[in-house]
Amino acid sequence: xxxxxxxxxxxxxxxxxxxxxxSLLKPMTQTATVGLDPAxxxxxxxxxxxxxxxxxxxxxxxxxxxLSSASDAGExxxxxxxxxxxxxxxxxxxxxxxxxxxxxxxxxxxxxxxxGAATFEMRALLRDAGxxxxxxxxxxxxxxxxxxxxxxxxCRRLAENxxxxxxxxxxxxxxxxxxxxxxxxxxxxxxxxxxxxxxxxCLLALCxxxxxxxxxxxxxxx
Numbered sequence: 001x002x003x004x005x006x007x008x009x010x011x012x013x014x015x016x017x018x019x020x021x022x023s024l025l026k027p028m029t030q031t032a033t034v035g036l037d038p039a040x041x042x043x044x045x046x047x048x049x050x051x052x053x054x055x056x057x058x059x060x061x062x063x064x065x066x067l068s069s070a071s072d073a074g075e076x077x078x079x080x081x082x083x084x085x086x087x088x089x090x091x092x093x094x095x096x097x098x099x100x101x102x103x104x105x106x107x108x109x110x111x112x113x114x115x116g117a118a119t120f121e122m123r124a125l126l127r128d129a130g131x132x133x134x135x136x137x138x139x140x141x142x143x144x145x146x147x148x149x150x151x152x153x154x155c156r157r158l159a160e161n162x163x164x165x166x167x168x169x170x171x172x173x174x175x176x177x178x179x180x181x182x183x184x185x186x187x188x189x190x191x192x193x194x195x196x197x198x199x200x201x202c203l204l205a206l207c208x209x210x211x212x213x214x215x216x217x218x219x220x221x222x
Contacts, residue, residue, distance in 0.1 A: 004169060004221040010159035012045045013214060014152045020207045021148030024089070024099060024200075025139070027082035035199065036077050038063045044206070049213040055206035062202040081199050088191055088200055097190030101142035104183040118142040122179070126150060144187060147180045148207070173218040181211040 005013075022031055034040045041060035046052035070077035089099045098104070102116035122141035126133060131153065139146060154172045158164045188204040195201055 004166065005158075005217060007159045007162075007164075009047070010155045012047075013210070014155035014159060016045055016210055017148045017152035017155060020203065020210075021145045021152060023145075023203060024148065025143065025145035027085040028078045029082040033078045035059070035203070036063050036067060036081070038067075047210065047213050047217075049209055052206060052209035052213055055202065055209045059202045059206055062197065062199055065197075066199065084195055084198050084200060088194055096194035097187055099144050099187060100140050101144070101147065101179065101183050102140070104186040115140045115142065118179070122147060122150070125175070129153065142179075144180060144184065151175060151180065169218055173215055176211055176215050181208070181215055184208045184211060 023035065028035065038060040041056050041063060044056045044059070046056050066077045066080065070080050088097045089095050100115070101118035101122070105116075105118055119140045119142045126141060126146075129150070131150065133141065133146065151172070154175065158168060158172060161168070184204065185208060188201070188208060191198075191204055192201045
């Protein structure tokens with residue numbers, strides 16, 4: 001049986017997840033600066049989700065604030081955003097909001113340092129999908145950015161597979177629910193505590209809304 005989400009929507013989801021993932025892996029000074037353009041967020045796909053629409057509007061307002069405040073201070077807004085990225089996800093001395101699933105989903109007795117079960121699970125999923133991680137920053141495989149890029153690839157494959165079935169769609173949904181959606185709220189809370197109303201507070205609110213829409217849409221059409 002064919003997928004319940006149209007192939008065009010799978011392609012749009014792939015692009016959205018790719019943007020989120022890339023934004024969480026490198027500072028803006030090393031990637032595109034489109035996130036500072038309010039028009040980008042006004043056109044960002046929200047899949048008719050009220051929560052995603054509100055989050056995208058918040059992203060647009062955040063971009064306007066950042067452009068205005070950086071201009072008043074004579075600063076580069078991309079540099080300002082990159083400083084926020086570093087404080088939140090890199091440190092020193094440590095990230096204000098650890099971007100690895102292991103740190104948000106510990107089992108009893110599991111170490112708070114290094115990688116855990118989620119890292120091994122993601123490593124196996126990447127291998128089984130035939131994906132080789134170009135890991136310039138030596139990130140653990142359960143980094144949210146890597147999980148989202150993996151999800152982007154799964155969605156791309158569904159979009160391009162005319163023979164994709166309900167079972168293929170369910171497998172992707174299971175990954176959404178079992179990995180990024182299961183802990184993105186915890187990460188978002190950490191980001192909000194450290195940089196409320198900042199760029200990544202708004203970005204993660206939108207990312208969570210899209211993930212939730214994705215899972216709910218597949219399950220509601222089962």
